[in-house]
Amino acid sequence: MSDDTRTYASTPARSAYHDRLPIGTSVSAQPLLESPRFGFEGDVRMRPLEPMLVPEPPREGEQDATDCFHCTTGAREAIWRDDAWQVGHPTRAGLPFVAGLAPIAHVRLDELDAAQLSTFGDIVQRLAAAVQRIDGVARTHFSRWGDGSAHFHLHFLARPAGMMQGRGPMLAFWDDVLPPIDDEMLAANARTVASALAEGGGESLVA
Known part of the structure; x- marks a missing residue:
């Protein structure tokens, strides 16, 4: 501290x-x-x-990177990683899939270097497409707030097909209140996304 x-x-x-x-x-x-x-x-x-x-x-990790979730727990629990980016996945979700995309380096958005920026659009597109490989998913929402952590990250959420109530910013609230999906489905959906990402490079970290 x-x-x-x-x-x-x-x-x-x-x-x-x-x-x-x-x-x-x-x-x-x-x-x-x-x-x-x-x-x-x-x-x-x-x-x-x-x-x-x-x-x-100060936000989490702003004064000390050892306090940063994305550098510690998030890194250990990542489901996919390449040289620049990692994708994390929570242990609880009401939606079919929820994930966080973050650079491996502890940087803010305004600190991303040219190499990171050159791959940013590609990984966002690939992750959005990978989420839509999950059965029953119609759209991939993603958002960035930046108020909780100094480590740049994006949230990705899978909107179920036909869930018109989940359009727009309300989808994040639905993730909190819908019954959690079981561990088997949670793991299977994580494997689907990690495997799809690995097809374009990087490494799936889930069996």
């Missing part, structure tokens, strides 16, 4: 945007409820908008 003794999240962030926000009040959830893709109904209330304080606390 760093010796930095600064107090994090202590001063309200200020900008023209921040100054217009109704901090401390609950905004209406009605725009969400009116969307056919929103997975909730009934008396849905937003939590009060909390003060937005700076400086923000």
Whole structure:
């Protein structure tokens, strides 16, 4: 852990945007409820908008790479890897497949070098196609937030065929609430994806 003794999240962030926000009040959830893709109904209330304080606390791995999930547990549990990228897979999923794509090197998005950038589009396309090899999968969603870890990574989620409620950003919520698939299916789907990726290079790490 760093010796930095600064107090994090202590001063309200200020900008023209921040100054217009109704901090401390609950905004209406009605725009969400009116969307056919929103997975909730009934008396849905937003939590009060909390003060937005700076400086923000450091993300995982920002001060010490040994605290980074993608460099430790994620690396050990990867299902596929090549010289630049690795694909990790959780031990629980409500969707047919969920994965994380990350560079092997501990870098942020803005720190990716020319070699990593030159293969980035290819591996994103290959992983998206590999996920759609799984029986019953119609689409591959992927997203990046970057708020939890300083190690660049993307989330990949398999949308089941016919699941119109899972279109757009709601799919990640459905993964949390759907019954977990059993270990046998979880492992089989991981093998399908890892094997498909290995056809184009790299190494499958699951039997």
